[in-house]
Amino acid sequence: MIxxxxxxxxxxxxxxxxxxxxxxxxxxxxxxxxxxxGEKEVxxxxxxxxxxxxxxxxxxxxxxxxLTRQCxxxxxxxxxxxxxxxxxLILSLACGVGVQYLAERYNKWVVPALNTKFAGGSxxxxxxxxxxxxxxxxxxxxxxxxxxxxxxxxSILNGPCGGSQNGRCEVNKxxxxxxxLIYDRMxxxxxxxxxxxxxxxxxxxxxxxxxxxxxxxxxxxxx
Amino acid sequence: MTxxxxxxLERLLSEGHFIVSGEVGPPKHSSPEGVIKHATTLKDYVxxxxxxxxxxxxxxxxxxAAAVHVLQAGGEPIIQMTVRDxxxxxxxxxxxxxxxxxxxxVLCLSGDHQxxxxxxxxxxxxxxxxxxxxxxxxxxxxxxxxxCGEEIKxxxxxxxxxxxxNPFADPFEFRVLRLEKKIxxxxxxxxxxxxxxxxxxxxxxEMVRERGLHKRAAIIAGxxxxxxxxxxxxxxxxxxGMIVPDSIVExxxxxxxxxxxxxxxxxxxxxHLRTIEGVAGVHIMAVxxxxxxxxxxxxxxxxxxxA
Numbered sequence: 001m002i003x004x005x006x007x008x009x010x011x012x013x014x015x016x017x018x019x020x021x022x023x024x025x026x027x028x029x030x031x032x033x034x035x036x037x038g039e040k041e042v043x044x045x046x047x048x049x050x051x052x053x054x055x056x057x058x059x060x061x062x063x064x065x066x067l068t069r070q071c072x073x074x075x076x077x078x079x080x081x082x083x084x085x086x087x088x089l090i091l092s093l094a095c096g097v098g099v100q101y102l103a104e105r106y107n108k109w110v111v112p113a114l115n116t117k118f119a120g121g122s123x124x125x126x127x128x129x130x131x132x133x134x135x136x137x138x139x140x141x142x143x144x145x146x147x148x149x150x151x152x153x154x155s156i157l158n159g160p161c162g163g164s165q166n167g168r169c170e171v172n173k174x175x176x177x178x179x180x181l182i183y184d185r186m187x188x189x190x191x192x193x194x195x196x197x198x199x200x201x202x203x204x205x206x207x208x209x210x211x212x213x214x215x216x217x218x219x220x221x222x223x
Numbered sequence: 224m225t226x227x228x229x230x231x232l233e234r235l236l237s238e239g240h241f242i243v244s245g246e247v248g249p250p251k252h253s254s255p256e257g258v259i260k261h262a263t264t265l266k267d268y269v270x271x272x273x274x275x276x277x278x279x280x281x282x283x284x285x286x287x288a289a290a291v292h293v294l295q296a297g298g299e300p301i302i303q304m305t306v307r308d309x310x311x312x313x314x315x316x317x318x319x320x321x322x323x324x325x326x327x328x329v330l331c332l333s334g335d336h337q338x339x340x341x342x343x344x345x346x347x348x349x350x351x352x353x354x355x356x357x358x359x360x361x362x363x364x365x366x367x368x369x370x371c372g373e374e375i376k377x378x379x380x381x382x383x384x385x386x387x388x389n390p391f392a393d394p395f396e397f398r399v400l401r402l403e404k405k406i407x408x409x410x411x412x413x414x415x416x417x418x419x420x421x422x423x424x425x426x427x428x429e430m431v432r433e434r435g436l437h438k439r440a441a442i443i444a445g446x447x448x449x450x451x452x453x454x455x456x457x458x459x460x461x462x463x464g465m466i467v468p469d470s471i472v473e474x475x476x477x478x479x480x481x482x483x484x485x486x487x488x489x490x491x492x493x494x495h496l497r498t499i500e501g502v503a504g505v506h507i508m509a510v511x512x513x514x515x516x517x518x519x520x521x522x523x524x525x526x527x528x529x530a
Contacts (some may be wrong), residue, residue, distance in 0.1 A: 045344065055527075062503050079341055139427075153336055154307070154333050154334075154336065154347070154349050154352070155349045155352075156333065156349070156352040156353075157352050157355070158352050158353075158354040158355070158401070158404060159352075159401075160392070160393070160394070160397070160401070161333045161353075161391045162333075162387060162389030162391075162416060162464045163336075163392065163463045163464045164392050164393050164394075164464070165391075165392055166393060167393065169465060170336065170463030171338055171339075172335045177393075180393060180394060183394050183397055184394075195397075195400070196400060196403070197409055198354055198355075198358065198404055198407060199355075199357075200355065201311065201350070201351045201355045201370065202351075204350065213307050
């Protein structure tokens with residue numbers, strides 16, 4: 001899933017500025033699962049903002065809505081009845097995709113309440129970790145199911161580099177060396193010979209360059 | 224034996240000389256004075272000198288520019304080239320430029336992570352890795368092709384290709400296999416991480432010999448003279464990919480003249496390294512202490528150097 005994290009309250013307050021009435025919009029997708037932008041977080045954030053402004057003698061009106069998903073036009077449409085003339089801005093608790101979908105659909109100032117962090121999962125209650133670099137051309141079959149693109153701090157395809165010591169990455173002693181993990185797994189699976197092959201340079205044209213990437217499935221397109 | 228390049232380093236290795244190389248750190252400013260001074264001092268004591276490429280991710284004069292000053296001072300430069308700051312387009316462009324300026328040796332590296340340097344907020348590149356860079360430099364030379372496969376129609380750059388090896392990193396049993404990958408990719412010479420744990424280095428060399436790698440590439444052993452006990456402790460505790468045995472730290476602590484002791488340890492190491500089968504030379508990394516290199520070379524009995 002997409003893992004996100006709420007911005008500090010002071011920063012969100014600054015983004016809202018002098019707005020009197022705001023729509024606080026949550027998302028029922030990934031950010032609900034990672035406890036950053038679901039219905040519950042919408043309620044808590046809206047209350048915190050109201051209290052702060054009330055204390056300052058500048059009360060804020062909030063309207064709280066949580067959509068099933070903000071990355072889907074069908075659900076984004078459901079927000080229409082709340083987007084009234086007196087709404088000064090929309091505060092989105094979705095990932096960067098949801099924020100953009102709202103901005104595309106509504107003629108209002110839309111600001112993000114979250115920092116979108118990465119594609120990952122939970123490793124223990126309250127801790128999420130990155131797993132996928134979204135590089136567009138999966139090579140996990142070459143590396144025993146461990147991604148060096150995002151888990152190695154230098155994205156090395158022929159690792160490990162000389163900074164791997166005691167299973168840890170030189171950049172941060174709390175980070176396991178991805179290539180040590182790959183080595184251990186390949187060894188355990190009897191596939192060390194695969195690591196002796198020189199992996200050629202990666203084709204980054206599938207990755208982040210060249211404007212937004214698109215997936216087209218003609219078989220499911222209508223018309 | 225026909226030589227692949229016009230590198231002096233390659234020629235001396237092919238003639239069977241025990242090589243001595245040194246290291247010069249380019250300055251954090253734009254005056255060439257220091258580089259020229261070091262190159263002038265060192266040129267008769269080392270066969271080649273490395274110019275580091277923004278080492279520890281701190282902005283310094285480019286290794287290629289510094290290498291030109293070394294050339295003009297009469298030295299043989301080895302440019303270090305990391306894949307941290309440049310993509311495949313810039314790397315190949317700089318290789319063409321470096322060769323056009325008379326540089327004949329390149330050491331291909333990953334590069335220290337930017338978080339260690341003075342621009343920790345920068346974005347790293349890592350378009351290709353060090354092994355892929357070795358392969359690219361070799362293909363430019365031997366296949367006359369750019370990395371994309373396009374032909375280099377004339378004046379291909381013909382570099383003598385170096386790579387690094389760290390016998391002190393993990394997983395230990397894979398280090399030699401990764402060295403083999405580098406040699407398969409095209410490395411002609413190898414410079415190792417600074418050696419303090421001689422026992423581990425010897426075990427590593429044993430594995431190198433078992434696989435015959437010392438016959439396919441020149442293994443140049445890295446040494447680093449210590450200036451103080453504090454420096455020894457720092458290396459031991461804070462530098463990833465280094466192993467400094469307690470015995471060395473203790474020797475430095477007990478010494479009445481730590482600098483002289485550091486030189487003595489380094490000279491002992493060099494003398495010992497010369498006896499290890501498959502070690503083709505030593506690389507002296509006297510960080511911020513380049514002026515000590517002539518003393519070490521002389522005391523190790525490696526002076527004068529071959530022409």
